[in-house]
Amino acid sequence: MLSNYEVFKLLTDLKEQRKDSGKNKHSAGQQNLNTIMYETLKYLSKTPCSRQSPEIVKEFLTTMMPHKLTKAEKLQLLNHRPQTAVEMQLLVEESEERLSEEQIEELIQTVADVLPGDPEQENAAPAEAEMDEGGEQS
Amino acid sequence: MFVLVEMVDTVRIPPWSFQRQLNEAIAEELNKKLANKVVYNVGLCICLYDITKLDDSYIFPGDGASHTKVHFRYVVFHPFLDEILIGKIKYCSQEGVHVTMGFFDDILIPPESLQQPAKFDEAEQVWLWEYETDEGAHDLYMDQGEEIRFRVTDEVFVDTSPTGPATATPDAPAQPGQLTAPPAEDSGEKKEAPYTLIGTICEPGLGLLSWWNS
Numbered sequence: 001m002l003s004n005y006e007v008f009k010l011l012t013d014l015k016e017q018r019k020d021s022g023k024n025k026h027s028a029g030q031q032n033l034n035t036i037m038y039e040t041l042k043y044l045s046k047t048p049c050s051r052q053s054p055e056i057v058k059e060f061l062t063t064m065m066p067h068k069l070t071k072a073e074k075l076q077l078l079n080h081r082p083q084t085a086v087e088m089q090l091l092v093e094e095s096e097e098r099l100s101e102e103q104i105e106e107l108i109q110t111v112a113d114v115l116p117g118d119p120e121q122e123n124a125a126p127a128e129a130e131m132d133e134g135g136e137q138s
Numbered sequence: 139m140f141v142l143v144e145m146v147d148t149v150r151i152p153p154w155s156f157q158r159q160l161n162e163a164i165a166e167e168l169n170k171k172l173a174n175k176v177v178y179n180v181g182l183c184i185c186l187y188d189i190t191k192l193d194d195s196y197i198f199p200g201d202g203a204s205h206t207k208v209h210f211r212y213v214v215f216h217p218f219l220d221e222i223l224i225g226k227i228k229y230c231s232q233e234g235v236h237v238t239m240g241f242f243d244d245i246l247i248p249p250e251s252l253q254q255p256a257k258f259d260e261a262e263q264v265w266l267w268e269y270e271t272d273e274g275a276h277d278l279y280m281d282q283g284e285e286i287r288f289r290v291t292d293e294v295f296v297d298t299s300p301t302g303p304a305t306a307t308p309d310a311p312a313q314p315g316q317l318t319a320p321p322a323e324d325s326g327e328k329k330e331a332p333y334t335l336i337g338t339i340c341e342p343g344l345g346l347l348s349w350w351n352s
Contacts, residue, residue: 033170090342
């Protein structure tokens with residue numbers, strides 16, 4: 001399984017490579033590759049993975065180790081960067097049984113600390129985000 | 139969302155590409171063959187990850203091109219069951235809500251998997267969620283272009299390879315270890331999507347993102 005970040009990096013590197021060698025990008029055969037690369041990059045650049053790096057991913061996985069999450073759950077946390085308890089419960093199976101409310105809060109905090117967030121979102125509404133978490137906890 | 143799939147295939151390099159590095163020529167041929175195409179029971183191929191092994195190249199009588207057996211890994215879009223994905227609503231119809239992710243379009247959320255109770259508004263051709271609160275019922279519309287979070291519940295692969303003349307028997311199945319890469323669309327009467335995802339939004343947290351961000 002690959003994380004979104006790995007695919008994002010692969011496609012950006014491939015794009016750079018193709019830009020440099022530049023001869024036959026527009027031949028009929030390459031059109032499919034161009035299309036899928038363009039669309040996938042467009043999709044991924046709007047997800048949290050566009051702001052990640054190998055060090056961040058490694059740090060995230062080390063911090064996640066004591067929580068005993070499955071590989072698929074850690075991958076989804078990395079790809080989605082959940083900010084609310086509701087999102088957490090979606091991504092982690094049977095979260096009511098495996099994690100207490102405190103632990104869910106802790107996870108949200110770790111995710112927010114380790115994984116870089118969307119700068120626009122954070123500048124525009126820092127107070128709202130706090131109100132969100134307070135509201136959903138009940 | 140993405141997986142790495144190991145595949146084996148024989149790549150044909152035409153003589154006019156012999157001056158290129160073999161690896162580059164092979165990478166280009168593989169991308170030409172597989173990128174943006176659906177492989178039956180595997181998923182939507184995105185791009186080549188790396189080449190793991192190159193066997194010897196052979197030239198066969200009658201064909202000046204070289205044929206090389208290549209072991210390689212390809213990045214494939216193949217979400218696992220119960221994975222959460224975010225997409226945009228393409229349009230709504232009686233069959234349900236059609237979601238797109240830009241690079242992949244054939245995602246359907248059938249009416250049973252919408253947040254209940256749901257109703258289809260014929261005039262505007264949208265599905266809506268009749269959300270009950272203490273204050274009364276709100277109709278939450280699922281408009282086009284809205285971002286939606288859904289869970290993958292099922293995937294359907296359809297073999298769209300050409301069937302040949304009606305009287306002939308189907309061809310023998312491809313040998314193990316070799317690829318058949320059916321094109322993403324047939325130039326026939328009915329265009330069936332070779333790979334469809336079925337999703338659900340019937341859980342708290344799923345559905346339009348705007349529903350859950352206060």
